[in-house]
Amino acid sequence: MTDNPFRTLDLAVRRRLDSLVPGDHDSSRLGAGSEPEEVVRYQPGDDVRRIDWNITARSVDMHVWRPRADNQLDTWVLLDLSPSMAFGTVTGEKRDLAAQVVWAIGELTDAPGNRMGIATLSPDGISWGRPDRSRFAAHRCARLLDAVDHREGTAPPLADAVDAFARRYRRTGLRIVISDFIDPDGRHEEPFDWQLPLRHLAARHDVIAVEVTDPRERELPDVGSVVLADPESGRQRHVWTSDRGLREKYAAAAMEREQAIHRGLIGTGAEHLRVDTGRDWLRDLAAFLRGRRRTAHTVGHPGRNRHNR
Helix, strand or coil: CCCCHHHHCCHHHHHHHHCCCCCCCCCCCCCCEEEEEEEEECCCCCCHHHECHHHHHHCCCCEEEEEEECCCCEEEEEEECCHHHCCCCCCCCHHHHHHHHHHHHHHHHCCCCCEEEEEEEECCEEEECCCEEHHHHHHCHHHHHHHCCCCCCCCCCHHHHHHHHHHHCCCCCEEEEEECCCCCCCCCCCCCCCHHHHHHHHHHCEEEEEEEECHHHCCCCCCCEEEEECCCCCCEEEEECCCHHHHHHHHHHHHHHHHHHHHHHHHCCCEEEEEECCCCHHHHHHHHHHHHHHHHHHCCCCCCCCCCC
């Protein structure tokens, strides 16, 4: 790849992103906390590790404490650069969009004392970048894309990468997994192999799963005979796309797969953000952040928790 994906993030886009960045990290900025801020009645879905046993013992109801965000945030991003991410039919490939999301994360988490590290998953294996100030680490992402071998081949399973991701840096912080969550064996049925390690990761950290998609993964165009190739395995298949029944079956299977991935991600305790090469990803990011802020502002109200979004 020769073009820097961040060149597309011109001044207008930067201004849009700046409008998403909250002021102090103590309010609603991306991140997790560890210091108690308030004690409220326990609601289904609250972390049982945060039960305040002293107050619970003095009252009838169980109480938990809500965390205040730390001033220093430790962020790690797992960036999937397996061959399936080298697919795109609109303005760029999924891996380019993933790199831009990393750039935005770096901007959103940049503050004095905050650090971010980037791990990449590719046919070369799992590589670990040096943690640095969030903005600087994110801007190195373009060089990471150039350094990755984008040949056809099979990368290590995402489940193995997430498991190593959870074991490498155990200090509580923000963990972001960016992938298309496509199984290299073509299996798209629950339970997914990555669910258990992702659940373990979310038990300790604030986890955001960013799913990267492309419109052609949801529907086939009517262009006659085409040869479809699996970038992970190299398998090829001739398909007659003018068959309406085939296109409808493909769309139905794609929708079922998307719904299964969404259920699988939410079931791990991670938050799910979907970005698409055919959509305004900054608008989707803004909607996601607004949802996080609404959740943060209503924490402690009856019937609400971080997953009721």
